Amino acid sequence: MLVLLAGIFVVHIATVIMLFVSTIANVWVVSDVGKASVGLWKNCTDFNCNGDLSYAHEDALKAVQAFMILSIIFSVISLLVFVFQLFTMEKGNRFFLSGATMLVCWLCIMVGASIYTHHYAGGQQVYAKSHHGYSFILTWICFCFSFVIGILYLVLRKK
Numbered sequence: 001m002l003v004l005l006a007g008i009f010v011v012h013i014a015t016v017i018m019l020f021v022s023t024i025a026n027v028w029v030v031s032d033v034g035k036a037s038v039g040l041w042k043n044c045t046d047f048n049c050n051g052d053l054s055y056a057h058e059d060a061l062k063a064v065q066a067f068m069i070l071s072i073i074f075s076v077i078s079l080l081v082f083v084f085q086l087f088t089m090e091k092g093n094r095f096f097l098s099g100a101t102m103l104v105c106w107l108c109i110m111v112g113a114s115i116y117t118h119h120y121a122g123g124q125q126v127y128a129k130s131h132h133g134y135s136f137i138l139t140w141i142c143f144c145f146s147f148v149i150g151i152l153y154l155v156l157r158k159k
Helices: 002-024 059-088 096-119 134-155
Strands: 029-031 036-038 043-045 048-051 130-132
Touching: 002 059, 002 134, 059 096, 059 134, 096 134
Parallel strands: none
Antiparallel strands: 029 036, 029 130, 036 043, 043 048
16 A cells, blocks of 8 residues: 555656646747747747747637646645645545545646647647647646546545
């Protein structure tokens, strides 16, 4: 049981770190032609990220930014609640609060990544030829991890 809890804790920390990286890094769509990429915040060309996004005023991008920040907040809260419950909860109880908070994080990731996928993932707004960057891929990996962690928290009992 201890090994399982430690494993979930490590995966949860990895998910928090990946969420930070995917939200902060400006590598959601990468150009196939040159060394250029765009993210949620800036347009980067030749490793210089001073350019603003041409679609920065759009509500869809602001929604993606907000949901990704909310997902980080809920993931950190879930981690703190899990640690708190681990040391204060009576034996036999389930980690309902941790699981529910992590599933809210999962929902925020799903909404943010889905909006970005629908509006911007094709890359046609910025580059004629492009592919998904590592931030976009990390976001969908975090989507899967947060769902699995949330369900495991709901199922596990403290022994």
